[in-house]
Amino acid sequence: MSTDTAVQPRGQVDHRQTPVVSVRNLWKVFGPNADQVPKSAELGALSRRELLERARCTAAVREVSFDVAPGEVFVVMGLSGSGKSTLVRCLTRLIEPTAGEVVFEGEDILRADKRRLRELRRHKFSMVFQHFGLLPYRTVVDNVGYGLEIRGAGRAERTRRATEVIELVGLDGYEHAYPDQLSGGMQQRVGLARALAGDPDVLFFDEPFSALDPLIRRDMQNEVIRLHRQVGKTMVFITHDLSEALKLGDRILLMRDGNVVQAGTGDELVGAPADDYVRDFVQEVPRADVLTLRWIMRPRRDTDQLDGPELGPGVIVRDAVRTVLAADRPVRVVENGELLGVVGAEEVLDIVAGTQAGA
Numbered sequence: 001m002s003t004d005t006a007v008q009p010r011g012q013v014d015h016r017q018t019p020v021v022s023v024r025n026l027w028k029v030f031g032p033n034a035d036q037v038p039k040s041a042e043l044g045a046l047s048r049r050e051l052l053e054r055a056r057c058t059a060a061v062r063e064v065s066f067d068v069a070p071g072e073v074f075v076v077m078g079l080s081g082s083g084k085s086t087l088v089r090c091l092t093r094l095i096e097p098t099a100g101e102v103v104f105e106g107e108d109i110l111r112a113d114k115r116r117l118r119e120l121r122r123h124k125f126s127m128v129f130q131h132f133g134l135l136p137y138r139t140v141v142d143n144v145g146y147g148l149e150i151r152g153a154g155r156a157e158r159t160r161r162a163t164e165v166i167e168l169v170g171l172d173g174y175e176h177a178y179p180d181q182l183s184g185g186m187q188q189r190v191g192l193a194r195a196l197a198g199d200p201d202v203l204f205f206d207e208p209f210s211a212l213d214p215l216i217r218r219d220m221q222n223e224v225i226r227l228h229r230q231v232g233k234t235m236v237f238i239t240h241d242l243s244e245a246l247k248l249g250d251r252i253l254l255m256r257d258g259n260v261v262q263a264g265t266g267d268e269l270v271g272a273p274a275d276d277y278v279r280d281f282v283q284e285v286p287r288a289d290v291l292t293l294r295w296i297m298r299p300r301r302d303t304d305q306l307d308g309p310e311l312g313p314g315v316i317v318r319d320a321v322r323t324v325l326a327a328d329r330p331v332r333v334v335e336n337g338e339l340l341g342v343v344g345a346e347e348v349l350d351i352v353a354g355t356q357a358g359a
């Protein structure tokens with residue numbers, strides 16, 4: 001069974017903290033008189049095709065709201081054309097939103113003037129793109145230090161910082177290579193190092209690994225997880241790949257036709273899909289790799305002997321299988337000293353054998 005889809009138990013994201021990014025009722029409409037669409041309940045309710053026929057407009061993002069917590073890896077996922085790139089570009093105003101609010105660290109960035117926006121992009125945001133965007137005539141170290149150069153940093157400081165992040169992404173020894181001397185995966189490591197060099201508050205990833213071979217892609221996903229553990233940056237990550245979303249995301253926002261269909265943790269999407277679209281989307285996911293004991297535990301029965309092993313509710317089913325099957329009594333699911341429920345062989349086997357079709 002693949003372990004690629006396993007949700008990494010992280011637990012360091014605190015949603016009670018002030019969000020780094022807060023998005024409210026965000027719209028991006030392309031077409032003539034685009035600003036009329038969010039204002040009109042009638043136009044806003046039209047389907048994609050109807051809106052195109054009636055108003056010659058496309059609503060790429062429709063009334064989207066969400067918060068990104070400090071240190072969170074927030075994934076925006078959806079099929080091609082669902083609006084994820086447009087949404088994420090609106091967050092940094094690479095695309096101007098049509099209506100709504102984007103608050104970054106308490107500041108309404110839709111009100112920022114050009115100068116402030118430039119400052120934010122230089123100091124607070126970094127982007128990693130699918131097509132690396134490296135400068136071909138610059139060495140690795142000069143590509144990585146490019147953002148610092150624009151900020152006005154001197155050569156010695158640029159080289160020091162670039163060398164530091166090059167080492168962080170495992171490219172030491174390649175400082176003086178040119179991009180075309182590197183493989184795709186290595187070039188994307190340069191992209192990562194460049195994004196980290198300026199020590200931004202948020203890293204935005206726009207399908208960064210889509211062009212890479214599957215094995216390299218897996219390496220790079222692991223690299224992002226490792227880097228995230230090491231540097232703890234807030235990350236907003238776009239992907240159309242569900243297994244990538246489940247692997248990387250603390251939370252996932254699933255989009256369809258510009259709308260949010262569901263936002264939640266990977267196990268929430270798989271364990272409690274909001275509608276048939278999400279259910280279809282997640283049906284191939286190996287449930288034992290994603291669901292945690294919280295989803296499969298049952299209330300204790302009077303006949304249960306409660307001196308079996310103890311596990312937390314956040315343990316992934318796959319990781320609990322051995323313990324549950326080796327015990328001759330139910331495993332107790334305990335959080336903060338409180339017994340939440342129990343899990344026995346039956347509950348685990350239902351999930352592992354895929355007999356429990358869905359919530």
Ligand SMILES: Nc1ncnc2c1ncn2[C@@H]1O[C@H](COP(=O)(O)OP(=O)(O)OP(=O)(O)O)[C@@H](O)[C@H]1O
Pocket residue numbers: 030031058059060078079080081082083084085086087240
């Ligand atoms: N500049 C534009 N003018 C008109 N329509 C646009 C423009 N940019 C995007 N769209 C439309 O907005 C919708 C959302 O596009 P977007 O690129 O955000 O989707 P996506 O989910 O990122 O897709 P992909 O993964 O293919 O990039 C699509 O219907 C697209 O055709």
